[in-house]
Amino acid sequence: MERTLSIIKPDGIRKNIVGEVIRRFEAAGLRVAAAKKIMMSKDTAAGFYAVHKGKFFYDELVEFMSSGPVLVMVLEGENAIALNRKLMGATNFKEAEPGTIRADFAESIQFNVVHGSDAPDTAAFEIAYFFSASEIY
């Protein structure tokens, strides 16, 4: 069993596709172990994406992620990290496999609907960034 952090980004919330995205996770065998809808402050978004600090898209990304509510979730299952990334598709929706969330719903490399942890260490950091142990079941 593995856990990963998933975020339905502000564009996904605006598109009203929360149910569709979660349906895909569940159909693939992932389980929602925790979920909450929050509005990230700029500081929260900046800290979450600190690894990208200095990149040309960082300021825009922080602006975008704090532009509206998001749904943060802990997904649990076998190979949850890799499986979630597979369901999401490539960062650039133009390179995403057909049938993935980003291929179906993303509008640009930035407005790409979902976030997912990319490795065990980032998953641990990202889950703890939003959830305490007592909020995950």
Ligand code: GDP
């Ligand atoms: P992810 O793990 O697939 O989400 O990709 P990254 O960790 O590399 O990037 C984080 C987020 O920054 C992406 O999901 C996009 O929303 C945004 N992003 C990444 N690359 C670019 C880029 O070249 N331009 C812009 N505008 N945004 C980007």
